[in-house]
Amino acid sequence: MTRMQRWTAACRTGALLGCGLLLTLPAVAQDLQPNFPVELDKKLAARASDVNEVTMNKTMLKFASQFLDSKDKDDVQAQRLIQNLNAIYVRSYEFSEPGQYTPEDLKTIRQQFLGPDWNPMVKVRSKKGEGDTDVYVKMVGNEVKGMFVLDAEPKELDMVYISGSIRPEDLKQLSGNFGVPNLNLQKSSTKESK
Amino acid sequence: MVEFGREPHDSENDGFDPELEAMFEQELRTSLQARPAPEGFVDRVLTRMDALPHHEPAPWPVRTIRNPLVRGAIAATLLLSVGVGGYFEHQRERQIAGEHARQQVLLALRITGSTLQDVRNKVDGNNASQQDAN
Numbered sequence: 001m002t003r004m005q006r007w008t009a010a011c012r013t014g015a016l017l018g019c020g021l022l023l024t025l026p027a028v029a030q031d032l033q034p035n036f037p038v039e040l041d042k043k044l045a046a047r048a049s050d051v052n053e054v055t056m057n058k059t060m061l062k063f064a065s066q067f068l069d070s071k072d073k074d075d076v077q078a079q080r081l082i083q084n085l086n087a088i089y090v091r092s093y094e095f096s097e098p099g100q101y102t103p104e105d106l107k108t109i110r111q112q113f114l115g116p117d118w119n120p121m122v123k124v125r126s127k128k129g130e131g132d133t134d135v136y137v138k139m140v141g142n143e144v145k146g147m148f149v150l151d152a153e154p155k156e157l158d159m160v161y162i163s164g165s166i167r168p169e170d171l172k173q174l175s176g177n178f179g180v181p182n183l184n185l186q187k188s189s190t191k192e193s194k
Numbered sequence: 195m196v197e198f199g200r201e202p203h204d205s206e207n208d209g210f211d212p213e214l215e216a217m218f219e220q221e222l223r224t225s226l227q228a229r230p231a232p233e234g235f236v237d238r239v240l241t242r243m244d245a246l247p248h249h250e251p252a253p254w255p256v257r258t259i260r261n262p263l264v265r266g267a268i269a270a271t272l273l274l275s276v277g278v279g280g281y282f283e284h285q286r287e288r289q290i291a292g293e294h295a296r297q298q299v300l301l302a303l304r305i306t307g308s309t310l311q312d313v314r315n316k317v318d319g320n321n322a323s324q325q326d327a328n
Contacts, residue, residue, distance in 0.1 A: 054302040056295070064295035078299055090302045092309075124316050133316050151309045151316075158309040160302075174307035 040108055041091065044101060044157065050094035058086045058164075077173050085164035091157075098154035106132055106152055109159065113148050144168075 045051045056064065061082045068075040082088070093100075113120075113136040122135035131152065138146030144167070149160040251257070258264050 052301065052305060054298050054305070056298060056302065060295055061299065063292060064299045067289075067292035067296040068299070074300060075296070078303055081303060082299060088299070088302045088306075090305045092305050122313055122317060124313075124320055131316070133313050135313060149306070149309050149313060151312050153312075158305065158312070160306045160309050162306070171310065174303060174310060 040105055044091070044093050044105070047095060047100040048093035049096040050092075052090065052092040054088060054090040056088045061085055061088065081170050081173060085162060085166075087161075087163040089159075089161040091159040093157045095155045095157075100155075101152070101157055103132075106150065109150060110134060117145070118148070138163075147171075 041053075045053070065079055065082060068079045070076060070079075095101075113134075117138045117140060118136045119139055120134065121137045122133060124131070124133035126132055131154070132150070133152065134148070134150040136148040137144055138148075143165060145163070145165060147160075147162045147166055149158070151158040252260070259268075
């Protein structure tokens with residue numbers, strides 16, 4: 001093989017690898033990107049009296065799983081829950097008075113889950129938009145690959161986005177653990193309210 | 195004598211002047227002749243040597259440090275100490291970061307659980323009010 005041929009082969013391999021990387025990048029970025037509008041995040045955080053923000057990508061989840069205690073009940077459940085997840089993004093804002101977010105803010109958040117893969121599972125609407133609740137589930141084939149929960153109260157706004165494989169029994173595990181009372185979620189997941 | 199313009203080897207006696215050669219040999223002999231040292235020279239030298247500061251052997255720590263093997267061992271120990279210290283510091287920082295990440299996961303799951311609980315309460319409440327209306 002001449003030097004020219006080797007150089008051509010190397011260039012071709014490099015180009016193929018580059019194309020492959022470019023093709024896989026959006027898929028990777030989708031899991032790494034939080035689905036919350038960043039600007040709105042900042043705005044809400046500035047208005048809130050109490051903010052809880054948790055952003056964990058797959059790497060962080062994997063890292064955290066190494067430090068979960070195998071003897072602790074909550075840690076064991078957490079380990080089981082996060083092992084198939086790609087990311088968890090949690091935003092919880094508590095406000096000192098009502099009216100700190102608008103129905104338009106909620107609309108902006110919901111718009112991100114209007115894609116073909118996302119299915120609204122629970123939808124509760126109040127007249128003033130201060131008691132709205134949404135649960136969206138991302139279905140890929142027959143598998144749940146993501147979940148988004150929006151719970152709006154007059155003085156509280158909670159958003160949870162979970163990316164990755166979620167089983168109904170995983171959600172059930174959340175109840176009765178981590179200081180959360182029993183949910184009996186398998187029953188509620190089939191209900192839809194408007 | 196070597197004449198100007200003539201090669202020394204061209205001469206009959208190889209270019210050497212016998213007179214000059216004899217004079218040179220005489221001078222060399224005189225110069226190399228053994229001569230006795232001046233009187234008291236040895237004593238003077240010995241006296242001056244005694245007057246010079248006496249070189250004492252270096253103290254043991256200095257002598258030990260000068261030893262290349264000891265120097266190598268010290269350098270290796272220092273390197274090892276830095277390495278081990280760095281490793282433990284890294285482990286400590288990793289442990290702190292890991293504990294923080296663990297707390298974050300538990301907090302995220304706690305909020306998720308309580309949010310889902312709120313959702314369930316709302317759905318149940320909504321269903322109950324609809325049933326009452328019917």
